[in-house]
Amino acid sequence: xxxxxxxxxxxxxxxxxxxxxxxxxxxxxxxxxxxxxxxxxxxxxxxxxxxxxxxxxxxxxxxxxxxxxxxxxxxxxxxxxxxxxxxxxxxxxxxxxxxxxxxxxxxxxxxxxxxxxxxxxxxxxxxxxxxxxxxxxxxxxxxxxxxxxxxxxxxxxxxxxxxxxxxxxxxxxxxxxxxxxxxxxxxxxxxxxxxxxxxxxxxxxxxxxxxxxxxxxxxxxxxxxxxxxxxxxxxxxxxxxxxxxxxxxxxxxxxxxxxxxxxxxxxxxxxxxxxxxxxxxxxxxxxxxxxxxxxxxxxxx
Amino acid sequence: xxxxxxxxxxxxxxxxxxxxxxxxxxxxxxxxxxxxxxxxxxxxxxxxxxxxxxxxxxxxxxxxxxxxxxxxxxxxxxxxxxxxxxxxxxxxxxxxxxxxxxxxxxxxxxxxxxxxxxxxxxxxxxxxxxxxxxxxxxxxxxxxxxxxxxxxxxxxxxxxxxxxxxxxxxxxxxxxxxxxxxxxxxxxxxxxxxxxxxxxxxxxxxxxxxxxxxxxxxxxxxxxxxxxxxxxxxxxxxxxxxxxxxxxxxxxxxxxxxxxxxxxxxxxxxxxxxxxxxxxxxxxxxxxxxxxxxxxxxxxx
Numbered sequence: 257x258x259x260x261x262x263x264x265x266x267x268x269x270x271x272x273x274x275x276x277x278x279x280x281x282x283x284x285x286x287x288x289x290x291x292x293x294x295x296x297x298x299x300x301x302x303x304x305x306x307x308x309x310x311x312x313x314x315x316x317x318x319x320x321x322x323x324x325x326x327x328x329x330x331x332x333x334x335x336x337x338x339x340x341x342x343x344x345x346x347x348x349x350x351x352x353x354x355x356x357x358x359x360x361x362x363x364x365x366x367x368x369x370x371x372x373x374x375x376x377x378x379x380x381x382x383x384x385x386x387x388x389x390x391x392x393x394x395x396x397x398x399x400x401x402x403x404x405x406x407x408x409x410x411x412x413x414x415x416x417x418x419x420x421x422x423x424x425x426x427x428x429x430x431x432x433x434x435x436x437x438x439x440x441x442x443x444x445x446x447x448x449x450x451x452x453x454x455x456x457x458x459x460x461x462x463x464x465x466x467x468x469x470x471x472x473x474x475x476x477x478x479x480x481x482x483x484x485x486x487x488x489x490x491x492x493x494x495x496x497x498x499x500x501x502x503x504x505x506x507x508x509x510x511x512x513x514x515x516x517x518x519x520x521x522x523x524x525x526x527x528x529x530x531x532x533x534x535x536x537x538x539x540x541x542x543x544x545x546x547x548x549x550x551x552x553x554x555x556x557x
Numbered sequence: 558x559x560x561x562x563x564x565x566x567x568x569x570x571x572x573x574x575x576x577x578x579x580x581x582x583x584x585x586x587x588x589x590x591x592x593x594x595x596x597x598x599x600x601x602x603x604x605x606x607x608x609x610x611x612x613x614x615x616x617x618x619x620x621x622x623x624x625x626x627x628x629x630x631x632x633x634x635x636x637x638x639x640x641x642x643x644x645x646x647x648x649x650x651x652x653x654x655x656x657x658x659x660x661x662x663x664x665x666x667x668x669x670x671x672x673x674x675x676x677x678x679x680x681x682x683x684x685x686x687x688x689x690x691x692x693x694x695x696x697x698x699x700x701x702x703x704x705x706x707x708x709x710x711x712x713x714x715x716x717x718x719x720x721x722x723x724x725x726x727x728x729x730x731x732x733x734x735x736x737x738x739x740x741x742x743x744x745x746x747x748x749x750x751x752x753x754x755x756x757x758x759x760x761x762x763x764x765x766x767x768x769x770x771x772x773x774x775x776x777x778x779x780x781x782x783x784x785x786x787x788x789x790x791x792x793x794x795x796x797x798x799x800x801x802x803x804x805x806x807x808x809x810x811x812x813x814x815x816x817x818x819x820x821x822x823x824x825x826x827x828x829x830x831x832x833x834x835x836x837x838x839x840x841x842x843x844x845x846x847x848x849x850x851x852x853x854x855x856x857x858x
Contacts, residue, residue: 260853292852308852353853437849444841501838517839526827526850529834536837537802538818540745548738549827549850551593551609552561552654 260353261311261360262437263318266345267303267325268334270296275328276303282320288313293522301336302345306523308352311359315367318347319374326375326427331402341398341405342428344371348383349434352525360434361385365417368432372419375427378409379418383433387417394431402428439489439528440521441497442475443504446514450476453483456507460485460500467503469495482516492528498535561654562612562661563738564619567646568604568626569635571597576629577604583621589614594823602637603646607824609653612660616668619648620675627676627728632703642699642706643729645672649684650735653826661735662686666718669733673720676728679710680719684734688718695732703729740790740829741822742798743776744805747815751777754784757808761786761801768804770796783817793829799836 269275276296280303283291289309296303305321307314322344329343347367351360361384368379386392390413400408406423408414415421416429423429445453453474458464461472469491475484485504489497505515527544534542544550570576577597581604584592590610597604606622608615623645630644648668652661662685669680687693691714701709707724709715716722717730724730746754754775759765762773770792776785786805790798806816828845835843845851 262849290852308849352849444839497834497838515839517841519841520843520847522847523849524847526831526848529831529848530827532834532838533798533830537798537833538745538816540818540820542821546821546823546825547827547830548563548609548653548824551591 259311259355260308261314261355261363262306262308262350262352263314263347264304264306264350265318265321265347267305267329268301268331268336268340268343268345269325269329270300270302270336271298278328279303279321279324280305282317282324283307286313286317289317299336300338301334302338302340311355311363315363318367319370322371322375326377330426331428332426334402339398339401341402342430344427344430346394347430347432350437351434357384357434364432364434369418371430371432377419377424377427378416378421378429380429380431381417381433382431383435385433397431405429436491436493437525439492439497439524441489441500442484442486442519442521443501443515444482444484444517445508446516447483448481450474450483452511452513453485456504457485459507460503467495467499470500492525496531496535497528498532560612560656561609562615562656562664563607563609563651563653564615564648565605565607565651566619566622566648568606568630569602569632569637569641569644569646570626570630571601571603571637572599579629580604580622580625581606583618583625584608587614587618590618600637601639602635603639603641612656612664616664619668620671623672623676627678631727632729633727635703640699640702642703643731644727645731647695648731648733651738658685658735665733665735670719672731672733678720678725678728679717679722679730681730681732682718682734683732684736686734698732706730737792737794738826740793740798740825742790742801743785743787743820743822744802744816745778745783745785745818746809747817748784748812749782751775751784753812753814754786757805758786760808761804768796768800771801793826797832797836798829799833
């Protein structure tokens with residue numbers, strides 16, 4: 257069985273097609289690496305790349321892509337709506353098949369150190385790779401963004417894990433870390449009132465006292481005249497998608513508002529959906545080994 | 558992408574461990590064949606084997622297993638609760654990956670002809686491979702069982718598709734055919750009254766005016782003091798599992814009986830469960846390509 261890891265690097269370039277192509281070129285036609293998706297956003301001026309492959313091949317391809325990004329992006333000129341702190345803003349590593357979280361953490365440390373050495377770049381470890389509690393959350397690491405990072409790094413609490421204790425002049429800083437697969441899951445409400453979506457989002461998310469592995473915010477879908485609770489399910493193995501939709505449904509009753517649909521943005525691991533089927537069907541004693549495809553994926557034939 | 562076919566041959570031996578091992582031996586350590594399951598039932602005196610692999614390798618292994626079964630099983634001596642007509646009772650072929658139903662039908666014809674020639678065995682094509690409507694249903698082909706098959710085959714309507722127009726003296730006859738993956742799905746009811754399960758089964762199944770691709774019967778779970786509607790979902794791509802559970806729930810209301818759980822017996826294709834998750838979560842615009850594992854299975858990396 258071949259080990260598979262996913263990587264979703266975020267680069268601070270979402271407008272220049274040629275630069276996007278050069279940055280993603282190390283992910284194309286590379287042995288043991290498969291490029292699944294490239295999403296560019298001109299407003300955010302940011303690109304989110306999804307690739308999977310063997311841990312060693314993914315690490316090598318990501319380092320080559322970082323080299324491209326660092327040579328092409330000047331953060332002093334960068335403007336975009338999305339918070340960012342570096343040309344290579346964040347490099348999450350996600351165990352997919354036959355890879356323990358500890359192995360993904362170890363890989364993130366090797367990748368972080370090699371990037372720091374090769375590009376003279378400060379690297380912060382975050383999420384499961386974080387070396388202190390206050391550095392776990394990406395938003396905390398990125399707070400102040402590129403412009404205030406030099407000032408922030410004077411604080412002994414914000415020394416990088418690898419690389420120089422000063423911001424790279426054009427590439428800023430980068431966060432690298434292992435984390436569970438994240439599912440982008442949105443639940444649509446039968447109202448146009450954004451205040452309702454905001455209020456429900458606050459109740460359902462972790463920081464508001466809601467679900468442990470759920471981030472949420474209200475979003476208006478203007479073209480449809482409805483609103484949605486837009487969520488990142490940060491560990492579907494512990495906080496299931498059905499828990500989020502049922503909690504939203506319960507909370508929405510307070511406003512006499514129905515749940516009218518939902519959507520998954522991007523990729524979702526099979527188990528995140530099968531857990532929901534098992535809940536709603538009331539499946540007893542179900543084992544993922546009963547899923548035919550698990551046998552097709554294990555390289556057993 | 559490697560073509561994958563599933564085969565679930567049923568052999569009329571479920572008691573003698575040595576014979577079971579000899580019959581299944583061609584499925585072990587065979588290139589491009591993977592043995593997933595062997596279920597023996599002493600009361601039925603029958604064995605159900607599940608294997609997957611490349612079409613050519615599966616065909617070759619099944620023919621070798623048939624040779625073992627035909628040399629070891631004497632239907633004149635066979636006793637068991639399950640209806641049966643041959644030493645190799647039925648050989649279903651199920652397309653799994655990158656195999657069209659038409660290809661599975663073609664394979665069933667090649668397998669049926671080779672078995673007829675090699676073992677001097679009458680072979681009936683059934684299900685999607687059937688050469689006439691009245692031969693589609695396995696129960697219709699098997700009606701009369703081994704003991705009355707000689708009489709039945711005097712009827713021009715019941716000439717075999719391949720092989721001699723007379724029953725094999727010890728091995729009887731065999732049905733071979735392509736069909737969609739079948740899901741064994743049982744829904745448990747909060748009552749001990751078997752009449753309720755029977756009545757609901759009759760309403761939910763195709764022959765009773767219910768769901769097109771659903772066979773159902775009532776079963777008593779004596780150790781738990783409850784009953785269940787035991788179903789074969791014969792084409793989950795057209796009749797979904799959630800339709801069955803919701804129809805049973807609605808019908809059970811008539812008796813004031815709750816649905817208390819469900820179970821899947823054996824293997825289930827990922828899509829059969831993901832379709833249920835999509836229904837209950839209300840997923841809009843969902844595409845199976847969003848499931849991460851579909852990319853792991855396509856030999857893309």
